[in-house]
Amino acid sequence: MKIVKFQTSTKDQWGVLDGETIRSIEGDPFNGIDINDETHSLSDVTLLAPISPLNKVPAIAANYGVRDDRDGPGIFMKQPGTYQRHEGNIVFPRSCKTVIHEAEVGIVISKVARHIDEKNALDYVFGYTCVNDVSARETVDISSYPERPEIGAGITMRWKHYDTFCPIGPHIETEINDPDNLDIECLVNGKLSASGNTRDMLFNIPKLVSWVSEVMTLYPGDIIPSGCPETAEINIGDKVEVKVEQIGTLSNTVIEDY
Template sequence: MKLLQFKVADQLRLGVKTINGVLDVAKAAAELKQQTPITIDKVIQSGEDALRALEVLVDKVQGMGEAKYFLNEDAIEYAPCVSNPEKIICVGLNYINHAAESKMDVPKVPILFSKFNNALAGHKDVVHLPVAAQKFDYEAELVVVIGKTAQNVSPAEALSYVFGYTVGNDLSARDLQFRTGQWLLGKTCDQFAPVGPYIVTADELPDPQNLDIKCKVNGVLRQSANTRDMIFNCATIISYVSHHMTLKPGDIIFTGTPDGVIMGYPESQQEWLKSGDEVVISIENIGTLINKLQ
């Protein structure tokens, strides 16, 4: 199932992507008197029970052929596909070729840093670049959405704690990132964590380690890899993090970016992102995340 959030009069609404368009869950559930969670937070917290209820609602509406419950996807205003993660955890240097292009050692354990909720942005949002920086970079990433409280879990069981997966762009201001030894300042500027358009539930992606991932800037391919190229796979990352902090439903993990970022180019060839650029990130079987910069 592909879940998303969209805005109606500044209110967040839950949607399900279907062949008929985007199902407005709140509208359909209210009019059909169907007991169904109507927010993404409730769906994540309720897990399989919520997904079954959504499946029943989708089947019922599609069986009725009621077009009024479906929206044209091109006409909706997307919101970030998650609303209130307690934690936004990111993994640095998690593809061997990216570590090489960054001229950094291949890590022996996952390198973790964080972003805050102010960094969240949605599909088709215009990202406003901060005036305090100049060297803006893209990072195409598979993002894990946690579905159950995870503490001290093993790699073998780690994927059972995943609610789903989405597409992310770990936007970075490199001049701020490397101003000190701490990366935070250059990583969590406003809107520097676009995610979406959808969360694809884990049952549809049993193997997150075999997905093509690409990034284009103004139509030019900049990154092209596969998630099997990760140094630490999703299960290893989740297990590692859970041994140091408790993961909660709705937390998200950016799992790292492949090579091809601007920082990896020779200095004479580095053309940093600027106002007017469009960044398009696609991950196989999940979707395509598009953001323009301003």
């Protein structure tokens, strides 16, 4: 089932996408999917990022490549101003020189989760979506603070927090056969820029949900981006597409700051 958040001329609401038709639901989908009689044509509405600004996005760092005997991955937050919709614009900050894409699978939480065991973690997953964890690479320079790495780490968090730096969507897919075996691609102007598969993650989806729930309470609608296999630069004017098997394509255009 494809769950969308969308905007009509009068309000924002949630619905179930069936082909080119959206069937509206009462309230949000995390309290049960109660479909009403209201329908909309997909072409007549604007799809929104399938997340509330009140929800959080604890993103995963360094989940591909070399494990280095770590117990778990890094965690950082994407602030609500980063959330962007499918076909919305990614703003290239005027203070930055190098911006990169990071195509990821987003894990959508279904119910309150705290201190969750790995074996039960998937019981707390509502579905999955596409995420682009856009980052401003050149703002990262921990080496400037060799004696105080915590200062460097704190300063570098700005590279993740620029407005529009977390496109999400276009919908939430609730029916995934094996979330730990999904192909991920990122296309820039129609050309393959990065690719990978979630089977290559150092920490799988149950581990990620459990790991994050040990740090913070997760609530329905929170989204955990699971890390990216590869990155590459994007520039003003680029069309950036995140494609995830069984989910769909998240498309955004990079524009100049204003």
